[in-house]
Amino acid sequence: MTHDDHDHDHDHDHDHPHGGDGHTHPPQKDHDAGPMSAYEVLEEAIRSLLVDKGVLTADEVAAQIDLMDSRTPALGATVVAKAWTDAAFKAKLMADTRGALLDMGIDIGTLAEFRTIENTPDVHNVVVCTLCSCYPKLLLGIPPAWYKSLAYRSRVVVDPRAVLAEFGVAVSEGVEVRVHDSTADLRYLVLPMRPPGTEGWSPDKLASLVTRDAMIGTAIPDPGLRAAAE
Amino acid sequence: MSGEAVTAQRFRPGQTVHVIERPALGHCRTPWYLRGKTGVVAAVQGAYRDPERLAYHKPGLPSQVLYKVRFLQSELWPDYPGPTSDHLEADIYEGWLESAS
Numbered sequence: 270m271t272h273d274d275h276d277h278d279h280d281h282d283h284d285h286p287h288g289g290d291g292h293t294h295p296p297q298k299d300h301d302a303g304p305m306s307a308y309e310v311l312e313e314a315i316r317s318l319l320v321d322k323g324v325l326t327a328d329e330v331a332a333q334i335d336l337m338d339s340r341t342p343a344l345g346a347t348v349v350a351k352a353w354t355d356a357a358f359k360a361k362l363m364a365d366t367r368g369a370l371l372d373m374g375i376d377i378g379t380l381a382e383f384r385t386i387e388n389t390p391d392v393h394n395v396v397v398c399t400l401c402s403c404y405p406k407l408l409l410g411i412p413p414a415w416y417k418s419l420a421y422r423s424r425v426v427v428d429p430r431a432v433l434a435e436f437g438v439a440v441s442e443g444v445e446v447r448v449h450d451s452t453a454d455l456r457y458l459v460l461p462m463r464p465p466g467t468e469g470w471s472p473d474k475l476a477s478l479v480t481r482d483a484m485i486g487t488a489i490p491d492p493g494l495r496a497a498a499e
Numbered sequence: 500m501s502g503e504a505v506t507a508q509r510f511r512p513g514q515t516v517h518v519i520e521r522p523a524l525g526h527c528r529t530p531w532y533l534r535g536k537t538g539v540v541a542a543v544q545g546a547y548r549d550p551e552r553l554a555y556h557k558p559g560l561p562s563q564v565l566y567k568v569r570f571l572q573s574e575l576w577p578d579y580p581g582p583t584s585d586h587l588e589a590d591i592y593e594g595w596l597e598s599a600s
Binding site (some may be wrong): 456 | 528529530532534544545547550565567572575576579580581582584585586587588589590591592
């Protein structure tokens with residue numbers, strides 16, 4: 270294949286025609302394509318200054334990036350699956366989320382406290398930060414782009430049921446919808462209900478049902494979806 | 500935060516509180532749409548350094564007791580389309596609350 274007609278720059282260890290309809294790239298531009306944005310310039314300038322002045326080392330910056338990369342919805346899913354299968358752990362998670370996570374080897378740091386909020390047959394919880402994008406990052410990693418969008422942040426507090434319906438979550442009239450606006454020092458993890466029909470499942474198999482959105486409250490774990498994927 | 504100055508805890512769970520309606524210049528964690536609204540203290544969340552001062556490199560002391568306040572959606576939005584049992588909860592610092600009873 271030729272590279273003459275490329276307007277982007279990424280690793281080409283895959284072999285396929287470009288410019289046709291068989292290959293679509295995500296809308297994100299490649300990291301090193303084109304001029305840097307003002308924010309990228311600012312970030313690089315501040316980072317370089319902090320390193321040059323000895324406030325931080327490059328190793329510390331890399332270690333922090335590695336730490337954030339290790340925090341993912343899959344990690345959160347293991348916490349939920351453990352809560353579903355270990356009553357003592359669940360009790361601790363509800364009473365002392367920081368301590369329960371530490372028992373699993375997950376340190377959430379000192380920047381924010383965590384609370385776990387449990388979905389029940391009577392209450393469906395959904396989390397937002399209307400002021401910015403507060404999110405339990407030290408467990409779930411970087412929030413999805415929509416979580417930071419003005420549309421989600423404004424609409425989910427005004428008409429949560431309509432927003433949940435757009436996510437495919439229908440909450441019946443008899444179930445309270447409880448929105449949590451996490452604008453202060455606390456970050457919220459939604460503990461979804463364990464779906465019926467999962468009796469006897471291993472924690473690993475249960476964890477595979479727990480999506481990022483289920484821990485925000487904008488999805489319900491669905492064994493049917495898992496079966497369809499297999 | 501042990502040993503640091505903390506505001507007195509003026510409210511307890513179950514108490515009806517009013518979010519003070521006042522403007523704030525600069526960094527503030529009390530959403531506009533909750534100002535002037537009435538809710539019930541659902542939990543006391545501990546005490547945290549004041550973000551309105553921390554944002555400007557001040558110590559943020561005394562720390563502010565933080566309350567989880569539960570609002571009826573129908574109190575927040577007169578045209579709320581869902582059931583009257585729906586709620587919204589937010590964490591509000593001591594200095595933004597006054598007793599409503």
